[in-house]
Structures are given as C-alpha cells and as structure tokens.
Amino acid sequence: MTAGQRAQEAQGRAVRWGVLATGGIAARFTAEVRELPDAEVVAVASRSEASAKEFAGRFGIPRAYGEWVGLVNDPEVDVIYVATPHSAHRTAAGLALAAGKPVLCEKPFTLNAREAEELVSLARERGLFLMEAMWTYCNPVILRLVEIIRDGAIGDIRTIQADFGFPGPTDPTHRLRDPALGGGALLDLGVYPISFAQMLLGEPDRVQAEALLSPEGVDLNTGILLGWDSGATALLTCSLTSPTPVTATVSGTTGRIEIPSGFFSADRFTLHRPDTEPEEFTADGGLYGLQYEAAEVMRCLRSGETESPLVPLNGTLAVMRTLDAVRDRIGVRFPADG
Known part of the structure; x- marks a missing residue:
C-alpha cells in the first residue's frame, strides 16, 4: 500500500497503533496516546506472551501477540511504535518496515549510524513512513x-x-x-x-x-x-x-x-x-508529553508524507x-x- 493509499484509508477514522514492547516507555506512550480522540491502540507484542497479555489487559488493548511477527502482519494496525531496548531497534523496526508498516521508533534510533542508514534506506525504498521518537522536536x-x-x-x-x-x-x-x-x-x-x-x-x-x-x-x-x-x-x-x-x-x-x-x-x-x-x-x-510526537505521526500518515518535516530522517542520521x-x-x- 502506498503512502497516498494509506492517507486516503486513514481519513475520517482513528489511526490504529500497534505497540512493540511492554516496558515503561511503551506503557507511558500507550496511556497518553489513548487519550487522543483520533487514535486507538489496537494491538501489542512482546517476546513473552504473558507480558503481552498483561499489558493488553492493563490498557484494554484487544489483541496481544507473544511474538513480533503477529503484530507487524496484523491488517488492523496502521502504524507501529517500537519501544524495545536500543539493541533491538534495528531488528524490530526493520521487521515492521519489511511487512509494509509505517514506524515510529524510540530514541536513540539505533545503536550506530550504519544501522540507522539501513532502516532509512529500507523505508525510502518501500515508500513507508519512518520517524525517530524525538518528542523534543515536536514540542x-x-x-x-x-x-x-x-x-x-x-x-x-x-x-x-x-x-x-x-x-x-x-x-x-x-x-x-x-x-x-x-x-x-x-x-x-x-x-x-x-x-x-x-x-x-x-x-x-x-x-x-x-x-x-x-x-x-x-x-x-x-x-x-x-x-x-x-x-x-x-x-x-x-x-x-x-x-x-x-x-x-x-x-x-x-x-x-x-x-x-x-x-x-x-x-x-x-x-x-x-x-x-x-x-x-x-x-x-x-x-x-508523548502526544505531540504521536499527533505528528498521525498528521503525516493522513497527508501521505513518508517523513516528518519536524523530525527529518537526514537529521536523525546526522x-x-x-x-x-x-x-x-x-x-x-x-x-x-x-
């Protein structure tokens, strides 16, 4: 699905988020994004099924996955928020992009510039939205x-x-x-x-x-x-x-x-x-808080943009x-x- 097709599909309804990870920052993001009137958190994934189910129950999320593949392939998820430890950002965000999903990836974007360049290249090749979760830039x-x-x-x-x-x-x-x-x-x-x-x-x-x-x-x-x-x-x-x-x-x-x-x-x-x-x-x-970055992601998705002018990928690479x-x-x- 192209960025334009995603934008057209997202018009007039809430953007459906999938959360990849169940730690503290994932919990904060989920709690704050759920308060946005045009956003829903519809799925969560962890490497532990028990952790995913506990997180889903805590926040009233309808679907919980004990592995990442289920989340990135969920057709009801519009965009994925990656909140894993730093060392897993490259793998998790890459998995989502390979499955055709737009991604908001926590900071630091990756462990090193080489990994960051790989993610940016993958997103640009596939025409997919990708943004570092640098909330400061959206404040x-x-x-x-x-x-x-x-x-x-x-x-x-x-x-x-x-x-x-x-x-x-x-x-x-x-x-x-x-x-x-x-x-x-x-x-x-x-x-x-x-x-x-x-x-x-x-x-x-x-x-x-x-x-x-x-x-x-x-x-x-x-x-x-x-x-x-x-x-x-x-x-x-x-x-x-x-x-x-x-x-x-x-x-x-x-x-x-x-x-x-x-x-x-x-x-x-x-x-x-x-x-x-x-x-x-x-x-x-x-x-x-984190609502500013989530709102910017949703604005970009609805307008068909594959990069945010507030958090440009070239700036992240720099x-x-x-x-x-x-x-x-x-x-x-x-x-x-x-």
Missing part, C-alpha cells in the same frame, strides 16, 4: 524557540549548553551497564543535548569528548564539545553518576534563551536581551553520526559495531 515550546531564533531574536548563535544526568544503576547486569544493549549515559541521555544542539545548528564540523567509563566499558559521565565552522560551539554533558540541572541555554550575539530543568520536554523558556525585561514563553495547553563520533573519541564500542 510546541521548542518549535516556538526555533522560530524566534530564526527570526533573529538573539542574533547569531555562538554557544549552546545543555546537560542531562541522574545517578544511574550500579548493578553491572542492568541494561544501562551492558554494552550489548547499548548501555551508558550517551545513548540514553546524551542523545537529548546532542539532538537539541543539532536541531539549531545542524551537524557539527568537529567533535571532541572525554568520559569516565565503567568496568563493563560503557560511559558513565561524558563531556562533549561540538564545533561548527561558523564559530559556534556546544558544550554538552550526560551522566549516570550525578543529578545535573537538565537545563539548556542558547546564547547569541544579541541575547540568550534559557530553558529550565527538563529542557527536552519544555513547557516554557525565557528570552533575555540587553536593556529589556526578560520575556517568558509558555505552552498554550492542549496536548502534552545525530547518529555524532553519537558514533563521540563513542570513537571516548573508546566505547558495542558488539553490534562489528
């Missing part, structure tokens, strides 16, 4: 921030600072400590500051990084310096060792913008300019290349890197 407060920066509110960007950190697990068997599962601070947390910086400045021309590594070989505390030929820089940190402010600041030649704690899901920001009172911008209400470059600088390798 209306962040979209307003991008708009006023492009309109010259702070002049030319010179520095970006952003961080994301919390005390992480010490158990060496936890997924965040396991290289095979894409563990470490970078892919779980660092993807947010990097994505934020590249949303505003594009792919960097230079990447530097330093990190504290765990005995298992994943990063626990990482500092990243990105540089652009324009002269702009971004100083970013991610940590599984300490609670950081989780804020972001964008400074330009004529002002700066500050986003308070939780910058990746901002509900406000403040514009500071010389000789004027600070100006605060806030959300207008309506949707919240972020994955930067994540790879950071791992190269700090000496972190995953088995999937080959």
Whole structure:
C-alpha cells in the first residue's frame, strides 16, 4: 500500500497503533496516546506472551501477540511504535518496515549510524513512513524557540549548553551497564543535548569528548564539545553518576534563551536581551508529553508524507553520526559495531 493509499484509508477514522514492547516507555506512550480522540491502540507484542497479555489487559488493548511477527502482519494496525531496548531497534523496526508498516521508533534510533542508514534506506525504498521518537522536536515550546531564533531574536548563535544526568544503576547486569544493549549515559541521555544542539545548528564540523567509563566499558559521565565552522560551539554533558540541572541555554550575539530543568520536554523558556525585561514563553495547553510526537505521526500518515518535516530522517542520521563520533573519541564500542 502506498503512502497516498494509506492517507486516503486513514481519513475520517482513528489511526490504529500497534505497540512493540511492554516496558515503561511503551506503557507511558500507550496511556497518553489513548487519550487522543483520533487514535486507538489496537494491538501489542512482546517476546513473552504473558507480558503481552498483561499489558493488553492493563490498557484494554484487544489483541496481544507473544511474538513480533503477529503484530507487524496484523491488517488492523496502521502504524507501529517500537519501544524495545536500543539493541533491538534495528531488528524490530526493520521487521515492521519489511511487512509494509509505517514506524515510529524510540530514541536513540539505533545503536550506530550504519544501522540507522539501513532502516532509512529500507523505508525510502518501500515508500513507508519512518520517524525517530524525538518528542523534543515536536514540542510546541521548542518549535516556538526555533522560530524566534530564526527570526533573529538573539542574533547569531555562538554557544549552546545543555546537560542531562541522574545517578544511574550500579548493578553491572542492568541494561544501562551492558554494552550489548547499548548501555551508558550517551545513548540514553546524551542523545537529548546532542539532538537539541543539532536541531539549531545542524551537524557539527568537529567533535571532541572525554568520559569516565565503567568496568563493563560503557560511559558513565561524558563531556562533549561540538564545533561548527561558523564559530559556534556546544558544550554538552550526560551522566549516570550525578543529578545535573537538565537545563539548556542558547546564547547569541544579541541575547540568550534559557530553558529550565527538563529542557527536552519544555513547557516554557525565557528570552533575555540587553536593556529589556526578560520575556517568558509558555505552552498554550492542549496536548502534552508523548502526544505531540504521536499527533505528528498521525498528521503525516493522513497527508501521505513518508517523513516528518519536524523530525527529518537526514537529521536523525546526522545525530547518529555524532553519537558514533563521540563513542570513537571516548573508546566505547558495542558488539553490534562489528
């Protein structure tokens, strides 16, 4: 079925979601998407039939599959949300695309740029919608921030600072400590500051990084310096060792913008300019959280688009290349890197 045929079929009815995985982020997505008036969650899959049935019962989902193939081949599913651990994103999203299903895939998109390129190529070859679940890019407060920066509110960007950190697990068997599962601070947390910086400045021309590594070989505390030929820089940190402010600041030649704690899901920001009172911008209400990305997916499906202009695939690939470059600088390798 082409994107245009899917768009025509989706007109006038709810978009039917299938959820692939049953963990915490899958539960949150399901709970929030079910509140949208034009969305339904109609099926869920897990590698465990018991887990799928428990999840389905908890959320009133009519069909539960104990294997992924049943979900991706379900004719009543319009789009699949992939919420597996990082290490399974390539396989799960690829399975759905091969079955002809549009996909929203959790961040980080894959373990490395090579896997990301494979998924993007598959989606483009088949004319299927594919999007990384980078909810920050769909947040209306962040979209307003991008708009006023492009309109010259702070002049030319010179520095970006952003961080994301919390005390992480010490158990060496936890997924965040396991290289095979894409563990470490970078892919779980660092993807947010990097994505934020590249949303505003594009792919960097230079990447530097330093990190504290765990005995298992994943990063626990990482500092990243990105540089652009324009002269702009971004100083970013991610940590599984300490609670950081989780804020972001964008400074330009004529002002700066500050986003308070939780910058990746901002509900406000403040514009500071010389000789004027600070100006605060806030959300207008309506949707919240993961609903923004789900609404963007549904808008794209109904309009026959195979990529979101808010979360373009080329931007996702650029972020994955930067994540790879950071791992190269700090000496972190995953088995999937080959």
